Amino acid sequence: MNYKQCIIVRKDLKMGAGKASAQVSHASVEATLKSDKEKVKRWRSQGMKKIVLKVNSEEELFDYKKKAEQNKLKTALITDAGKTVFKKPTITCLAIGPDKEESIDKITKDLKML
C-alpha cells in the first residue's frame, strides 16, 4: 500500500517561492502531526511522497477540505496571520494526509501541480 500527502495551495494569492514554501510546510507538518502514527511511519519509510497542487480560490480550498473530511482523511488548513506579505489574516493552503494514495487521489485527481 502506497502512502502520500497532498498540499493544495491558493494560486490566486500569487505567493513567491519563499512565502509559498513556508505556508506549505506549515500545512504539511500540522497534518503529519495530526495523523495516525502508524500511517506516518509507513509514509516516512516510503520516502514521504508529497504532491503540491493548486486551486484558484478560498472557496475551492474549503470544498476540498469538506470532501477530504467526508472521506475521513486528516486535514490541516493554514491561515497566515497577515503581518508580512498579506495585510489581513489569509487562508493560504490545505494539507491532506498522509494516507493511502488511492484515497487521496480520489479527491484530488482533477487538480494540477503548482
Added chain:
Amino acid sequence: MNYKQCIIVRKDLKMGAGKASAQVSHASVEATLKSDKEKVKRWRSQGMKKIVLKVNSEEELFDYKKKAEQNKLKTALITDAGKTVFKKPTITCLAIGPDKEESIDKITKDLKML
C-alpha cells in the same frame, strides 16, 4: 523560551514555487520527526514558527549543516531524486530544528529570507 525551525534553500537551483514548496516541506517534516518530542510540542503550541532562508550553493548548505550539528541541533538534508525538474540527484535544502530561537539564530543570523 521561544522555539523556531529554519529551512535553508539553495537559491542557485532557481526552483519554482511548487518545487521549492515540496522540498522545503520534506525538510521541515523530516527535521520535525527527528526532533525531541517535548521541543516539537512547545514549538507547535507557539504556532510552529518557520523561517525560510537562502544560500547560493551546495557547499554553503553543508557548512550550515556542520555548524548546526556542532551546536547539537537536529538537521534534515534533502536530496531530490532527480526524476522531474532536475536531471540527477540534487541536494536542495536543509532544515534545522525546531529548537530554541537563540540557538538557531546564532547559526543562521547572516542569511537572508528566500
